Amino acid sequence: MNSTVYQKILKENVRPSVRQLKLKRSWVLQQDNDPKHTSKSTSEWLKKNKMKTLEWPSQSPDLNPIEMLWHDLKKAVHARKPSNKAELQQFCKDESVGNDSVPVSVQDVVWADFGFPGRDGKESSLWVGSSGANTPCHVDSYGCNLVLQVQGRKTWHLYPPGDTPHMYPTRIPYEESSIFSKVNVVNPDRSRFPLFSRTSPHVVTLHPGQVLLVPRHWWHYVQSVDDMTVSINSWIELDSDHESRVQEAVTRTLVCLFKSADPCSPPDWLNPTEDEVPTHQTNLRDLSRAVGAYTEYQREKQWSRDSRTGNSGPKRRRTEGEVEAAGDKPLPSAPFGPHLSPVAPTPPEPNVGRAEYCSADAQQNVTIETLPKACDSHARQLGSDRTISSEEVLDCLVDPQVIRLVTELLLQRLSP
Template sequence: MAAAPGATPDSAPAAGAGEVEGERVKPFTPEKAKEIIMSLQQPAVFCNMAFDWPAHHWTAKHLSEVLHDKQIRFRMGMKRTDTVPQFETTCAYVEATLEEFLTWNCNQSTISGPFRDYDHSKFWAYADYKYFISLFDDKTDIFQDVIWSDFGFPGRNGRESTLWIGSMGAHTPCHLDSYGCNLVFQVQGRKRWHLFPPEDTPFLYPTRIPYEESSVFSKINVVNPDLQRFPQFCKARRYMVTLKPGQVLFVPRHWWHYVESIDPVTVSINSWIELEEDHQTRVEEAITRMLVCALKTAEDPHNTRAWLNPTEVEETSHEVNCHYLNRAVSALFDYRTSKVVEIQALRTNRDDMKKEGLNVHHHMEVEQMDDQDLLLGTIKQEAASPFGPDLVPVILSSEELPSERRGIFEGDGKDFVGKDGEHPGKLHCTKRQRMMSKNEDVVAEQTASDSSMAPSQTFISTDDLLDCLVNPQVTRIVAQLLIKGRSLWS
């Protein structure tokens, strides 16, 4: 496993963090941190940014005292090395208090209560996706213990955050988040993150079963892959980092991730940061929701548990989903209208500046702005690398795998460094376009490969059809056609 070099826990001051009059200061201002988050295209670990957060002391023991006898749902998974992912639809669930979880986690053989049927040596437990707003509904002051404003998001705190508490081995199957980018604050214990770039999506064999609006799952158990069934996975680039208490991980938009708890108890807090791209993504997700729910409900109207992720609690009727799609399209057009108004206002200001006789060189710069530049208000420039002891990039893994998994990382990795030493996470637009075109060819290769493996199997299931219909590349095209058509009708 290749941990990020130079990563320093927040519990100890990093070189360069600096001190003023004996007081510890943060390495980045909120404005600079936000600039990094909005421009960085690869995962990275922030150090020394949360040492003064009250949530820094939110161990599972502390939270058990805060929440007292509050019942929390834990997902129970098997500690096993299987090639099949443990999707949330196949797990058992237990309602228990944090105190009961901690007692069970001490591996007491005579345990009674909600965990009595789960041998600690064979099972892990995960209290995941616990939204603060429902977990601490009677203790709203606690929201202020999480200070995302330090990363340039004023007013953002625990209200927009999610809590995760797990035992050793707890994990969520490899997936990408449809919306936003992600900030993750590690409070207790360590978690190992396996990350894959968006360009490698075809190699991860995406699926929407189980269905969850905000997640695209991989069919692969990335820590023990079945390379006979999923041969293209050997081309995927794996980035790895072990996140330690006090550190904050930044996960860029649409990066795949598999996260596993590697200490007896882990606690982490995350918040998904909204992005402008989310407006179209909501349309894509609404299309996916409509198709998945329609076909799966028609297949078996009385067994949604088999395909609907437990985190999805909303209705799945066709009428509700049609309304959802219409709202997503309307919201996108409302957003675009507001941006047009902003652009027109900026252009008016630019014209006023020209009339006031500003210097010619400045005029030339302003004239070269496109609409996106006008929205940003500045001309895009190549920023100097922000990396250092307080911001550590997550790097491509060079871990030596067990013999049965060694085939995953063949090659010397030279293909992943661009000319002039460009970091693999920073691809130019033309290079991204070439990669997308290449990935479309890979999808076709996968189809041919899968069919050639079992020529006698002619049965096509609903899930097989959905894998094609709601493939992220397909829904993106459908959304664009739908939006374009709606624009013509207006």
């Protein structure tokens, strides 16, 4: 293999894997110092494709946790002395499941046991990390998340949807389905982000064998505690994703249109997980498809409802009060019984401006009037010698609450 072949492998595998695993913008490419990895042409290719690499000392394979796993697996399989390819494959599977380093395989996880019929380990992702490895604070646009901690411990910082105005959300760099927070939640700059003091953090450390449910639209920051951590997760699709996909299509259209028209925009506004900047026509086409899918889903839902009630009369749009009443139905009881443990809010910290603290319940009723206040305090220091940046304007345009209102208006106007 030479540098050209290696670059071809990276091109065909890295970004598709990043998107499939939903690694957000925190991923780093780890490679050793093989000549084809460090050649001038490969270095230039990595730079051109905005792939951040981990600096790697020579003669240091032990720094990669997965290498220890391969060593144990090779040793165990060799001891069983496979005599043909079929036995080799079977022994590898057997030992990977029974290995003490990873006491469970992805295939062993049956998410159906948690109330999601038909869902098994095939619809999962495996995460391996080392102490200090973290995922930036963000919220996923789609679905909810189930996480099983297999080995080591991970600490989760969770924030309810009502905290969104105080999380300083941003869509730059843009990545589909991910809204990031500007705040370093473990060491926040409270002078720059004063409203962050109003959040209601829920902090929990997962131990091996524990499963965490991350509800829809909850912010989360994750950090590995131990030298080696292994976890398995599955993203669960929800009916509400139909509207969320319209919201995401609206966001992408605005971000690409705004940034492409700005000659001063830095080139890194698009996250490396995205292949390229789509054209405006492509974005409008995708938006139309998302609206069409949402409309079809609502039509089928209405047809199913009418079939059960025997109602075939003219349809009318439900009022806002009726929609809210429908949304107040109690959730079905969880199947975990006494093993279900709620994650309680973290007590307020003293002397950090909590005098203006708002409860999570109160924040659920945040209105559009709160948006102008939820800005970077540095941005408020606007003098006659400073021009507002396009990113500051864009942060307001694609704020989650603004996008939600735009989407509602768009769907109302386009609904048959």
